[in-house]
Amino acid sequence: MEEIIRIVEAAENNLDDLCRLCVPPERQADRSFMKGVELKKIWAMDMLKRWGSVAKIAYLGDALAGLIQYTPIPEEMVVYITCIYVPRREHWRRGVGRRLLTSLIEDVRNPKSWFGGESSSALVTRPFPGEKSGQYSAKSFFKDMGFKQVEEDPGLLYYPLKQGFAYRPVEQRRPDYVPQEGDKGKVIIIYSPSFCPFSYFFLEKAEQEIEKAVPGVRISG
Template sequence: MIEIREVDETNIDDMISVCDPPIISEAYKKGVEIKRIWLLEMLRTYGDVGLVAYFNGKPAAQLLTYPEKADPTSLKRENVLVVNCIYNPLVEAQGKGIARSMVEKLIEKVRGKYEFLLTHAFDTREFLSQAEFFKRSGFREMTKEDLYYSFSGRELKESYSGFWKEGEEYRRSDEDIGRIMTFYEPVCPFSYLWAYRAKEIVKEIAPELETRMLNGWEHPEEFVSRGRNWMLVNGIPIKSLPIEKEKFKEELKNALKT
């Protein structure tokens, strides 16, 4: 049996649990608590954060949304709803059209409230790529990863501008030389987890240096002014992630030498 429900204060934890990894660390738990606080704020301010799907009574999939205007690192357009992600990891619930049904329900739910749905369709390297999935669901491609759905038929001129937007010009600042900074977003527990793991790896390489961990939504000017890079070491943007540990270490060492 499949049931799709709107997320409210009674089933926030169901939405969060969909993404839980097999091993839950203390850092991940901290990321979950940050996300829970953020979800409550979104619900109480805007009344909606998306959908959760149940398969035989068990939380199986989630579709997370928020108004673009809520993100202080974005263009903050009034008529754009960001589809942050859609995820269905439960093996027995796959291949049953759950994700497609969630998108269809979302489209009908917000029709008339927003002019555009916008997503930055990152690749989880699992199942069908998010970009391909959204294209099949009627979204138009703007860039390789940025897609939008238009209720009016009009074209959306400017693409995704939130936390995961990269490629903006960044000039090394004197104030960042000799410092290490990581930024995370409150929308995903893994964002905090990666920032924490990065801090731990820095301790292995350069224990004398302190790493500042900042919530990008709470420090938007600091984040955006640094080209939206999630990590800076000695004023150098770090592109790899801690899950690529050896590559990440090498990039850190090179940045510290520069």
């Protein structure tokens, strides 16, 4: 029997599903992971306010199964995929990842207010190795799905949506950190709520490792 995959646009009423999907069952009571979930909700609310759209969620039957998250980049007329993930082994290779991606492709072929009423020129992504042991990598998946490598930056992949479009990234999107007088003698960590609930866990881990390496050092965020 064919399995029913439902793709749903992330919205205020299902942000809990979007934010808890990545947390492994054995980490559901872990304070650090749950703080990451809370921070991800803040990030997602902010993105919804800014762009009206932030992610798509997949359900396989009744089960929460996957997500694809993205951000428009109006100055490049492209949509950047920050993450695709089907976390549970029992959901792998059942068409969830493909459906998430094709749903996003269909969506961004439509005119978008982000692009002044035009459709997107391409999807762009820089997949990172976040797969579990034995799981297919995002990079191999995107290549199978027809993404091309950016010539001068092969870690960056794109999927053209307009004939003849070749993606060339605009350099330097973020302002540089400028050291301040008051930062002297401190370790400064720059962190903000993000699309990944693991990021808070890694922030705490980084702080612990710095404290171990340099006992007594002041850490500021």
